[in-house]
Amino acid sequence: MNLIAAQGLTVALGGKTVLDSVSLAIAPGEIVTIVGPNGSGKTTLLRCMIGAEPLLGGRLERRAGLSIGYVPQRLQADPTLPMTVERFLNLPQRRPAVLRKGAMQRIGIADLAKRQITELSGGQLQRAMLARAIMGRPDLLLLDEPTQGLDQPGTAAFYELIAALRAELGCAVLMVSHELHVVMSASDRVICLNGHVCCQGTPEIVASAPEYRALFGLGTRGTLALYRHEHDRAHGHDLAHGHDLGSVHGPDAKATGDSAVPRRDGKRDASQRQGEAVRVDGSEA
């Protein structure tokens, strides 16, 4: 049973259709990433999931009693608002101190408890919001551009943390991102959005889908090369590739097959679709 299922979501902002008949479903425990160019409706789609956006059409079904942990891109906190990280974790419900402490320790921000949230760096604030989100033992974590402003090691560490949290909490993760190469390796499923769902499936499939290439054009060369490289290695071909992302390729069983793909590269067969994902942080899972 899906945690949340959207059917034909249509949303207009200021008279302009931002989402046009978008359908997607999130199953328990999977990590799904939405990629798409600026203005493609990624954030709007996430906002629909939390009921913050009035729907022009379509419907949204949530499993009864679904608990969502939401991590927005940023807070609107004004510097005139005094708020320690500890206090922030108590909003809106007061949580037991032991739960707060545990969450802060798990996310690695125990030393920030007394700090003002307006004094935190982007990455620290992101972690504080994540700690707040996991205290409610969510079935579904929603993350909006969680690694914006982080450097590459920081980004890789963040995705590793998300994967670990998924394993510990058993929650599904739906996130929005624009960091294609990292996203590709960290997700079970990728949804490519541009007002509508262009294509979706395992990272490998989406990376090779013509719709995806058309959307991201040259910018995805690295990504494509990365995956080509991966497949080359796995299957013994030897195609030329000119990327250098300093990646270490390790086997990773996260990727799962997905048949809900509109089109894919004709060269690939079913076994290749089960291919390995790639880590770019240089560490093995």
Next chain:
Amino acid sequence: MLPEFMIRAGLAGLGVAAAAGPLGCFIIWRRMAYFGDAVGHGAILGVALAWVFALPITAGVLAVALCMGAGLTVLARRDTGTDALLGVFSYSTLSLGLVAASLITNLRMDLSAFLFGDVIAVSWDELGLIWGGGALVLILIGWRWSALLTATLGTDLAHAAGVDPGRERVYLTLALAVIVAVAIKVVGALLIAAMLILPATAVRPLVRTPEVMALAAVAAGMISVLAGLALSWTSNTPTGPSMVLVATCLFLGIRVLARFDPARRA
């Protein structure tokens, strides 16, 4: 021994300060200072309308403040040029109120009492109204405290937590209208927003959590009220502006202290 009217004036000011503390915090956290000013200026129009329709002044001010609050909220949502728009409404309603009041001067309406307050003339009935309104505001904000804070940090954060930020905004606007209606007698339409903004802003460098800031703002407001009344009593200065000036001194004094005490710099 203080005369009875001074005791009434002190109690009236304390009632306003108690409610203005926490409400003022939200006004500055949400950057609604201009919004509060606009609703405050609308009070003069409320006075004029109350006069024309022979209604109690408080009812007229409350009605106009509610309409201003609702109208401005809707407009601010549609329009991005909120600052300019608030200015337009703030000064149009103030001017409209002043012109309307001047047309009924033969009714000997004492305009300056409504512009700058006349707390010395507060009656026991009016004092009851002020304390009732203040209590209403405190109950409203106390009841919505967590939800209001969440919505202040982010509308999406609120939605995800099951808090409707639009509804919380309505509660705030309601509280603002009530405080404007009861504070007009104490500090006057022109200075109502000052009683909201100054005490809360003054104590900001001293506090680390929203709860402490709200309490500190109440204390700062009460000190301003009592010291302002004392200043007015000894130097025969207008009461409303005297209270605001004391709050200004608190603001400056705390800033200077915070500058020399790095541990308290916020």
